[in-house]
Amino acid sequence: MTTSKKLDAKIPSGPIQEMWDKHRFEMKLVNPANKRKYSAIVVGTGLAGGSAAASLAELGYRVEAFCIQDSARRAHSIAAQGGINAAKNYPNDGDSVWRLFYDTVKGGDYRSREANVYRLAQVSNSIIDQCVAQGIPFGRDYSGMLDNRSFGGAQVSRTFYARGQTGQQLLLGAYSAMMKEVGKDKIKLHVRKEMVDLVIINGKARGIIARDLVTGKITRHMADAVILATGGYGNAYYLSTNAMSSNGSAVYRAYKKGAFFANPCFTQIHPTCIPRHGESQSKLTLMSESLRNDGRVWVPKKTNDKRHPSQIPEEERDYYLERIYPSFGNLVPRDVASRNAKNQCDEDKGVGETGLAVNLDFRDAIKRDGLETVKAKYGNLFDMYERITDEDPYQVPMRIYPAIHYTMGGLWVDYNLMSTVEGLFILGEANFSDHGANRLGASALMQGLADGYFVIPYTLGNYFASNKFEAITTDDEAFVEAEKISNQLTDKLLAIKGKLTVDHFHKRLGEVMWEYVGMARNEAGLKKALKEIPKIREEFWQNVRIPGSGEELNIELEKACRVADFLELGELMARDALERVESCGGHFRDESQTDENEALRDDKKFAHVAAWEYKGEGKKPTKHLEELKFEYVPLSQRSYK
Amino acid sequence: MSSSKNMTLNLKVWRQKSKDAEGKMVDYQLKDVSPDSSFLEMMDQLNEELIAKGDDPVAFDHDCREGICGMCSLMINGRPHGPEDETTTCQLHMRKFSEGDTVVIEPFRARPFPVLRDLIIDRTALDTIMQAGGFVSVNTGNAAEASAVAICKCDSDLAMDAASCVGCGSCVAVCKNASAMLFVSAKVSQLALLPQGQVERRDRVLNMVKKMDELGFGNCTNEKECEAVCPKGIKITNIARLNREYMSAALF
Numbered sequence: 001m002t003t004s005k006k007l008d009a010k011i012p013s014g015p016i017q018e019m020w021d022k023h024r025f026e027m028k029l030v031n032p033a034n035k036r037k038y039s040a041i042v043v044g045t046g047l048a049g050g051s052a053a054a055s056l057a058e059l060g061y062r063v064e065a066f067c068i069q070d071s072a073r074r075a076h077s078i079a080a081q082g083g084i085n086a087a088k089n090y091p092n093d094g095d096s097v098w099r100l101f102y103d104t105v106k107g108g109d110y111r112s113r114e115a116n117v118y119r120l121a122q123v124s125n126s127i128i129d130q131c132v133a134q135g136i137p138f139g140r141d142y143s144g145m146l147d148n149r150s151f152g153g154a155q156v157s158r159t160f161y162a163r164g165q166t167g168q169q170l171l172l173g174a175y176s177a178m179m180k181e182v183g184k185d186k187i188k189l190h191v192r193k194e195m196v197d198l199v200i201i202n203g204k205a206r207g208i209i210a211r212d213l214v215t216g217k218i219t220r221h222m223a224d225a226v227i228l229a230t231g232g233y234g235n236a237y238y239l240s241t242n243a244m245s246s247n248g249s250a251v252y253r254a255y256k257k258g259a260f261f262a263n264p265c266f267t268q269i270h271p272t273c274i275p276r277h278g279e280s281q282s283k284l285t286l287m288s289e290s291l292r293n294d295g296r297v298w299v300p301k302k303t304n305d306k307r308h309p310s311q312i313p314e315e316e317r318d319y320y321l322e323r324i325y326p327s328f329g330n331l332v333p334r335d336v337a338s339r340n341a342k343n344q345c346d347e348d349k350g351v352g353e354t355g356l357a358v359n360l361d362f363r364d365a366i367k368r369d370g371l372e373t374v375k376a377k378y379g380n381l382f383d384m385y386e387r388i389t390d391e392d393p394y395q396v397p398m399r400i401y402p403a404i405h406y407t408m409g410g411l412w413v414d415y416n417l418m419s420t421v422e423g424l425f426i427l428g429e430a431n432f433s434d435h436g437a438n439r440l441g442a443s444a445l446m447q448g449l450a451d452g453y454f455v456i457p458y459t460l461g462n463y464f465a466s467n468k469f470e471a472i473t474t475d476d477e478a479f480v481e482a483e484k485i486s487n488q489l490t491d492k493l494l495a496i497k498g499k500l501t502v503d504h505f506h507k508r509l510g511e512v513m514w515e516y517v518g519m520a521r522n523e524a525g526l527k528k529a530l531k532e533i534p535k536i537r538e539e540f541w542q543n544v545r546i547p548g549s550g551e552e553l554n555i556e557l558e559k560a561c562r563v564a565d566f567l568e569l570g571e572l573m574a575r576d577a578l579e580r581v582e583s584c585g586g587h588f589r590d591e592s593q594t595d596e597n598e599a600l601r602d603d604k605k606f607a608h609v610a611a612w613e614y615k616g617e618g619k620k621p622t623k624h625l626e627e628l629k630f631e632y633v634p635l636s637q638r639s640y641k
Numbered sequence: 642m643s644s645s646k647n648m649t650l651n652l653k654v655w656r657q658k659s660k661d662a663e664g665k666m667v668d669y670q671l672k673d674v675s676p677d678s679s680f681l682e683m684m685d686q687l688n689e690e691l692i693a694k695g696d697d698p699v700a701f702d703h704d705c706r707e708g709i710c711g712m713c714s715l716m717i718n719g720r721p722h723g724p725e726d727e728t729t730t731c732q733l734h735m736r737k738f739s740e741g742d743t744v745v746i747e748p749f750r751a752r753p754f755p756v757l758r759d760l761i762i763d764r765t766a767l768d769t770i771m772q773a774g775g776f777v778s779v780n781t782g783n784a785a786e787a788s789a790v791a792i793c794k795c796d797s798d799l800a801m802d803a804a805s806c807v808g809c810g811s812c813v814a815v816c817k818n819a820s821a822m823l824f825v826s827a828k829v830s831q832l833a834l835l836p837q838g839q840v841e842r843r844d845r846v847l848n849m850v851k852k853m854d855e856l857g858f859g860n861c862t863n864e865k866e867c868e869a870v871c872p873k874g875i876k877i878t879n880i881a882r883l884n885r886e887y888m889s890a891a892l893f
Contacts, residue, residue, distance in 0.1 A: 055781040070702060071768050073808055074710040090788065126784070133784035135777045135837040137801040144791030162801060168709055169804060176776035183772030191765065214757055243704040277677040282685055283706050384708065387725075387732050388679075453781045501692050503685070547697050552659065553758040555700050556692065 004624035007260070007611055010414040011115040016632055020119045023415070024458055028465035035060030038464045039223040041208055042066070043195045043250055046075030047167075047445060048428025049229030050174035051452025057181035059457055061464075064188045064221060065178065066210060068245055071191060073175040076231060076243040077448060080167025081288035081381065083149060083159035084131075084445040086124040091148050095156040097121045104443060105633040107153040107333055108408070108436020109585035109601065111263070113609075114632055115415055116433040123454040124446050128160055130453055134173040138162050151441040152289055153333040153640075159442045164288055164380045170445055174452070193219075194558070195250045196489075197482040198226060198257045198424065201472055205424035209482045211490075213558060216551045218486050220474035225423045225460060228254060229452065232407035232429040234267065236566045236573065237518070238510025240404035241273060241286040247562040248569050251411050251430050259419040260611035260624060262412035262432035264569070265577035268439055268586045269519050270405030271337035274388055274398075275357040284403040285388060287360075287381055289441040292330045292337070294365035294374065295398070297321050299358050303348040309359055309397050320344060328640040335438045335586045335599070336640060338402035342519050343597065345401075352399045361397035402519060406444060408435040408586065409576070412611040412626075416459035417451060420611075423467075425460065427451035432609065437585025490550045493560050498543030502559045505540045509533065509563070509570055517574045522590040526578040530571060537567040572612060572621065579623065582606045594637075603635050647673045648740040652687065654699055655747045657756050664756065666745075676736035680723060681706060681713065683735050684746075701760040708732040708872065711807030714814070715760055716747040721811035721870045729809065729872040749814035753821075753857045764810050766856045767824060773852035774845035775828040777837050796834045803830040805873040812867035812875075818859025823867040825849050826883035827875050833886055843890035850887055 003009075012019040012026070030038065039062040042053040050072060053065040067075065089095040100121040105112060132138065132146075139147040139161050148157040162169035181187040192213040199207040199222070207222035233248030234240040255261045272287045298317045305312065320340060322329040330337075341358045344350060351357050366374050371394065375382070382393045389399070410432040417425050417433075428448040435443065512532045516525035540563070548554045583592040583599035584606070592600045601607075609626040649672045657664030671687050678686070681703050688698035704712040708729040715730045717723035723733045738744065748756050753766040804827070812823035829846050832838030838845070861880055868877045 051781070058780040069704060069710070069712055070764055071711075071808065073768070074704055074712050076705060076710070078710050079705045079707050088787070125787075126782075128787045129784040130779075130781060132787040133777065133779040133837055135800075135832050135835050137797050137804050137831065137835065140792060140794045140797045142794050144793050144797075145788055162804075165709065165805065168807075169801075172804065176771065177781070179768065179771040180776040180778060182768075189768075191768075243710065244706060245704050278675055280675055280678045280682045280686055282679070282682050285707050383727075384732070387708075387728060387734065390734070390736060457781065501689055503689065545692060547692055547695070553700055553761065556698060 001608055001625060001627050003627045006420060006624055007412065007626040008414065009113060009626060010416060012415065016115060016118045019115055020122055027458060027462035030461045030465050032060060036062060038062065039064070040225045040227055040460060041221055041223040042227045042229060043208065044075065044229035044231060044430070045072035045175070045178065046077035046229060046231055046428060047171055047174055047448030048452045049227070050075070050171065050178050051449050052227055052229060052427055052456045053187055054174060054177035054181055055453050055457045056460065057186035063181070063186065064190065064223060066190045066193050066195060068192065068194045068213065072178055072189060073172060075171060076246050077171045077445070078168045079243065080445055081164045081286070082151060082290040083161035083166045083442040084127065084170060085151070085158050085442040086128045086160060086446065087121055087158060088125055088128060090146060091157045093156045095158050099156065100124060100158065102633050103154050104434070104440060105436070105630070106638060107438055107440040109438050109599065109638055110436065110603070110607065110630060110635055111266070111584050111628065112436030113433055113628060114630060119455070120434050120447060120450050123450045126454055127446060127449045131170060131173050134176060136162060136169045136173045149290055150293055150331065152292060152331050152337070153440040161290070164378065167445060170449065174449070196253065196486045196561070198254045199478050199482050200257055200421060201476055201478045202470065204422045206472055207474070207479060209479070209486045211486070214553050216549070216554060218483055220479045220483060222472060222474050222479070224469050225425060225463060227425045227427060227456065228411070228430050229427040230430050232410070233566070233569055234404045234407050236509065236570045237404040237513045238506045239276065239281060239284050239514070241270060241284050244283060247565070249562050249565045251426070252565040252569050254411060254419070254421065254424060256614050257421065258614070259421045259424055260412040260613050261409070261572060262609050262611040263409040263576065264573045264612065265517070265580060265587050266408035266437050266585065267404060267573070268334060268406040268408060269338040269402040271334055271341055271402050272360060272400045273403035273405070274385065275352060275354065275401040285384070286403070286405060287385060287398065287400060289334065291360060291378060291381060294377070295330065295360040295362050296364060297330055297337070297358055297360055299344045299349040299351060305349070309351070309361070318349070325640045332640045333438060333440060335588070338519060339588060341402055357399035357401045359397035360400045362393060363397070366394065406439055408432065408437060408439055412609065416462065417455055418459070418463065423463065425456060427456060437587055489561065490557060493544070493557065493564070494546055494550055496541065496544050496546070498545045500543050500545060502544060502546065502556055502563050505536060505544060506563045506566070508536050509567055512536070513570050513573070517570070517577055520588045520590055521577050523578065526574050529574040530578065533567065533571045533574065540564065540567055576610055576612065580606055580610065601637070607635070646676050648676065648738070650674055650738065651741070651743045653743065653745045656699070656759055658758065660755055660757055674735050676734070678735045679706065679731060680717070680733040680735065681731050699760060700758045702762070703731055706731040709807060711809040714749045714762065714809060714811070716749060716814065718745050721749060721814045722872050727872055727874045729807070749810055751813045751819035753819065754810060754813065766858070767808055767810060767821065769856060770821065770825060770849055770852050771828065774841065774848040777832060778841060790836050792835060800831045800834040803827045803834070803875065803879050806875055807873055809872065811870050811872060813858065815866045815870045816859065817864065818862060820861050821853050821858040822861040822880050822883065823871065823875055823877065825853055826879035829886055830879040830882045833882065842886065846883065846886040846890050
């Protein structure tokens with residue numbers, strides 16, 4: 001296997017421990033007085049976008065930030081509950097940068113890029129320092145020092161948390177840093193504005209076309225670089241734990257403009273979500289993985305056992321994770337926990353009305369630590385569970401089932417987080433680089449903030465200092481053309497005036513994705529998905545009904561634009577899954593498993609990043625490979641036994 | 642899926658085409674609502690029916706549907722976020738309603754929160770208050786080692802209580818003065834309780850309160866309605882702390 005010429009990851013030479021320091025020294029700097037001459041557009045104000053916008057503005061660059069919500073404080077990073085990893089080793093339990101690096105590469109099932117992951121582990125400690133300085137009230141112990149909890153895929157306690165609202169607190173920290181800069185006019189903030197196209201001039205990303213979601217007006221925005229931090233594309237499945245407006249349109253449209261899409265099939269199913277209630281379900285709610293620290297997962301040993309959990313005696317319960325994986329027990333990585341839950345349900349051992357759930361039981365934790373301790377740790381999560389299900393988890397075990405939660409795939413980036421389009425940088429969940437085929441818990445927050453606070457401020461400066469930027473205006477032909485295409489798209493959608501709603505098509509796509517491109521995939525199913533998705537797409541373009549016009553606040557039009565992209569992106573995900581004939585992390589192919597039903601990698605053929613290049617409407621995209629070399633964490637079969 | 646548990650509701654919903662258009666209440670009967678649906682899933686169901694009939698769907702704000710992003714709002718039967726204590730609209734479930742109930746659904750109303758369409762309002766005034774001081778002025782890279790300063794768990798926990806604010810604006814919507822005091826006090830308290838917030842303590846409280854006044858929010862007259870409806874249980878002891886902070890900053 002050789003790496004495609006189009007995919008130069010620009011990994012610095014030398015030992016991995018010194019790469020980032022060496023690179024930082026070698027990168028060019030922009031003189032402080034010259035920084036104000038450069039401008040950047042940041043799309044998305046989650047952890048990655050918010051931290052990037054604030055940090056770049058602090059350095060003196062002119063920043064324009066965009067979000068689709070009514071405020072920069074609402075991005076879906078806010079919903080992360082459990083925590084953020086860092087290699088501080090405060091508990092003195094053997095953690096180090098090297099161990100965090102090692103765990104992340106192994107947890108990602110050897111499909112991430114070692115150099116990027118090492119840097120992530122390296123800057124993790126600075127993130128905690130920065131967040132504490134911003135006044136983020138992390139959990140503390142009675143000595144007043146920072147507390148840590150443990151999380152799946154690690155045998156040390158390295159996770160910092162703010163009750164069950166860590167994502168909220170970290171995001172509000174980044175948001176407050178942004179507000180500080182908005183107040184000083186260093187960031188121009190656009191709320192309720194959605195990027196609809198990327199503008200490339202002379203081979204460089206130089207701006208975006210945006211749609212004002214209140215007035216419908218299409219506007220042009222130019223800059224010297226464009227940063228996308230627009231999150232993942234899990235809503236391709238309709239039901240996921242993503243927020244309702246989370247979407248893949250910004251990255252998909254950048255893909256259509258030449259940014260390669262890497263490993264689109266790498267999606268993560270989270271094992272601890274609240275099972276669906278019925279047809280009107282609009283999204284799924286996740287219960288933090290931290291619950292697996294104290295909750296024990298079990299199903300009845302007998303099949304189709306419909307007894308109330310309290311009537312099932314100890315010897316008739318199967319604590320299957322503890323049984324199969326004695327050393328990690330309930331704390332196995334997410335993909336392993338999810339698949340095992342599915343296996344139990346497939347064997348008719350599932351619980352609840354639908355049989356599509358397993359128990360997560362706190363009985364023993366309450367007995368051991370007392371009700372108050374459990375309440376202090378997980379109170380808000382238990383309340384949330386009770387509100388949704390009308391059952392008291394202090395009395396009855398929670399019922400959980402896996403759901404789509406995160407997408408490890410995303411736009412391909414090099415070591416500097418630049419995509420295959422010059423001047424287009426991708427941060428956070430929107431890029432592909434750090435989590436391989438499976439993300440460990442409490443690592444998404446770490447990556448978002450690492451990219452925004454501690455990577456892009458350096459690499460963007462280097463890009464500015466190393467390039468010449470010719471003067472442009474928003475009257476440039478590329479802007480005019482991109483605006484025209486954006487207007488045509490909305491006009492075309494509004495002109496269909498069909499019979500079925502946007503949600504109807506989104507749900508149908510979601511069903512195909514979950515069934516054939518979900519937790520376990522196989523050749524026949526993926527081929528079926530590749531037939532079904534284009535059919536749904538065709539019908540969508542003939543029969544979708546969008547009331548109203550393009551010159552007003554139009555919630556159906558917003559959704560339709562996003563679903564139109566999911567209907568193409570879903571196909572790309574299925575295609576990538578079909579061609580990766582191995583199991584790794586969250587990508588499980590039925591054809592590729594060990595005798596014990598564990599994911600079986602094929603490192604000879606697939607130790608690579610598959611990066612897809614758009615070739616035009618109706619044409620098969622071209623696959624480019626980046627070979628992955630594991631020089632520091634030797635390739636081995638993951639085992640959590 | 643129809644089920645015998647499902648109910649029929651009589652909805653009265655505020656419809657307003659745009660910011661400057663005149664609005665009115667419109668009646669809709671909605672059948673077959675599952676008690677397991679969330680309130681917003683009930684609204685989705687209404688919208689699917691309206692679109693099928695050729696009407697415009699009801700525009701409302703929502704995003705995470707997990708009770709944390711603060712995007713959802715709605716006055717439900719005269720109470721922000723509906724009848725359940727410490728519950729956002731997206732986490733309210735239809736099992737709290739009964740067959741045949743009339744449900745009145747309006748936007749949050751306050752002068753600083755203009756209606757943009759139907760139930761969608763503009764809350765950027767809250768961000769503007771934050772820009773006046775809702776932060777610690779520490780630039781990226783300029784932080785000391787995280788464990789350098791120990792913080793009493795009691796203070797840290799109180800700060801966390803205040804920091805839980807989701808910025809939904811229900812405190813403003815319910816207050817007869819349209820005061821944003823609970824919102825402002827939550828941020829002022831969080832940062833006043835922590836050592837990191839000390840340097841800018843005085844300027845922060847003065848600037849945030851000044852901005853709040855400028856934007857047309859009213860003052861607090863101790864009705865405690867904000868505390869009663871806050872979906873995150875933010876206490877008005879924070880307003881007391883805000884007043885103390887303001888007094889000492891203004892006087893000394």
